[in-house]
Amino acid sequence: MSEHNNNPETKSTPGWVAYLFSLVLVIGIGATIYQVGFRAQSRQSMIREEMGTETIKPTIEIIPVRDAKAIANGEATYKRACFACHGMDLEGGVGPNLKDTEWYHPPSKETNLYKLVSTGISGAQAVKGVPMPPKGGAAISGIEVWEVIYYLSSRNPSIEKDAVSNVK
Structure with missing residues (x-):
C-alpha cells in the first residue's frame, strides 16, 4: 500500500x-x-x-460669426470684465492701451489676442508688471472672449482680422 x-x-x-x-x-x-x-x-x-491608450476626446473651439450682434455682445462683455484695467474707451490704465498701434505681445492678430486673453499674461510679461489672469479673471466663455476680440478689432484697425468663423 x-x-x-x-x-x-x-x-x-x-x-x-x-x-x-x-x-x-x-x-x-x-x-x-x-x-x-x-x-x-x-x-x-x-x-x-x-x-494606457485611453481614447482622447477632442474639443472643438467654436468661433462665433462676426456680425453686429457679436460686436455688441463683445462691447457689453468688455464693459463688464475688461474696462477696469483697460479703460472704458480702451485707453488703458492698469493694463495697456488697446486702441493704439503699439502691441507689447505681437502679432496684433485676433487669434493671438484670443490666446493672450484666454491664458492670461504673467507678471513678468506684463507691461506694467501687473499680471492679467486668464479671461481677465472673469467667468466668461470662449465665445464671449471671441466677441470681445471682435469688439476690439472693430475699434482698432491695427488688429488683423484673421479669425475665421466656423458657425453660421
Whole structure:
C-alpha cells in the first residue's frame, strides 16, 4: 500500500491546493463581474485603460460669426470684465492701451489676442508688471472672449482680422 501512495499518478491533490484554486477562481469571477457590471465599462475601454491608450476626446473651439450682434455682445462683455484695467474707451490704465498701434505681445492678430486673453499674461510679461489672469479673471466663455476680440478689432484697425468663423 505504501507504493500506491507514493505514485504521483494516483496521489490525491492536497486540500490546501484545491482550496487555493477555488479561492482564485471565485476572486477572478467576482472581479470580472465588478468591472463589467458595476463600473459599467466596456471590455475595450478596460483594455485601453490597462494598456494606457485611453481614447482622447477632442474639443472643438467654436468661433462665433462676426456680425453686429457679436460686436455688441463683445462691447457689453468688455464693459463688464475688461474696462477696469483697460479703460472704458480702451485707453488703458492698469493694463495697456488697446486702441493704439503699439502691441507689447505681437502679432496684433485676433487669434493671438484670443490666446493672450484666454491664458492670461504673467507678471513678468506684463507691461506694467501687473499680471492679467486668464479671461481677465472673469467667468466668461470662449465665445464671449471671441466677441470681445471682435469688439476690439472693430475699434482698432491695427488688429488683423484673421479669425475665421466656423458657425453660421
